[in-house]
Amino acid sequence: MAEPRFSVCVxxxxxxxxxxxxxxxxxxxxxxxxxxxxxxxxGGGRSGLMGTVAQATAQAGGRVVGVIPQSLVDKEHANRACDELHIVQTMHERKALMAERSDAFLALPGGIGTFEELFEVWTWSQLGYHDKPIGLLDVADYYQPLLAFLAGSVQAGFMGSWQMDLVRIGTEPASLLEQLVQSGLRNAPQDGALRARI
Incomplete structure (x- = not known):
């Protein structure tokens, strides 16, 4: 398989x-x-949206890298069909490796784990730990209540509008992905790693 043109963390x-x-x-x-x-x-699982995006990537000829903690291998049905499956010990290791291996980040609908991952890379971005683009795919208005809450946080003085601008929000997968990939490739350091670590 040829070297991938880019790498997106979903x-x-x-x-x-x-x-x-x-x-x-x-x-x-x-x-x-x-x-x-x-x-x-x-995240290396076979179930839910995680499994769907991994299977679709592979079927379309893309490369799939999964990263999953040992404690979740059975619970989330680790995807042994990944081109690379990294089994790590902690969630911190999982998220750090996923970030290292990516040019850009994209959040789809999900629960508190998805929220936590999104907010962590968003926080890293505002602190200058990386300059990789972050996208939020707002499917069927799923994220509208969250975005309204965050707008309220800006209005209340706990966030700045510039922080909101760090995340690209879209409803069309192809258009949003194209923006993220182009921006990510422009910003990518030679070694593909985060500039710094938390």
């Missing part, structure tokens, strides 16, 4: 969610990554 639910549009979006994301000769970096 955060999403280990459940499929109730709206079939969520799975359709995950399918579209994976298909785009694979068709464009890219690499998916994700």
């Amino acid at each position: 955060y999403c639910g280990s459940r499929p969610g109730e709206n079939p549009l969520f799975a359709e979006a995950a399918q579209a994301v994976g298909s785009w990554i694979g068709a464009q000769g890219g690499q998916l970096v994700y």
Whole structure:
């Protein structure tokens, strides 16, 4: 398999969610990554949206890198079909390795694990630990309540509008991914690693 043109870290639910549009979006994301000769970096599971995006990437000819803690190998049904499956000891190791291996980050619908991963790379960005682009795919208005809450945080003086601008928000997978990949490749350091670590 040829060296991937780019690497996108995708955060999403280990459940499929109730709206079939969520799975359709995950399918579209994976298909785009694979068709464009890219690499998916994700949480290493076979279930939910995680499994959907991984399978779609592989089916479209892309490379799949999974990173999963040992404690979740059985619980989340580790995807042994990954081109690379890294089994680590802690969630901290998981997230650091996923970040290292990626040019950009994209959050799809998910639960508290997805939120936590999104907010962590967003925090790292505002602190200058990396300049990799971050995207939020707002499928079926899933993230509208969260975005409204964050706008309220800006209004209340706990965030600046510049912090909101660190995340690109879109509803069309291909368009958002194209923006993230182009920006990520421009910003990528030669070794592909984070500039610093927390």
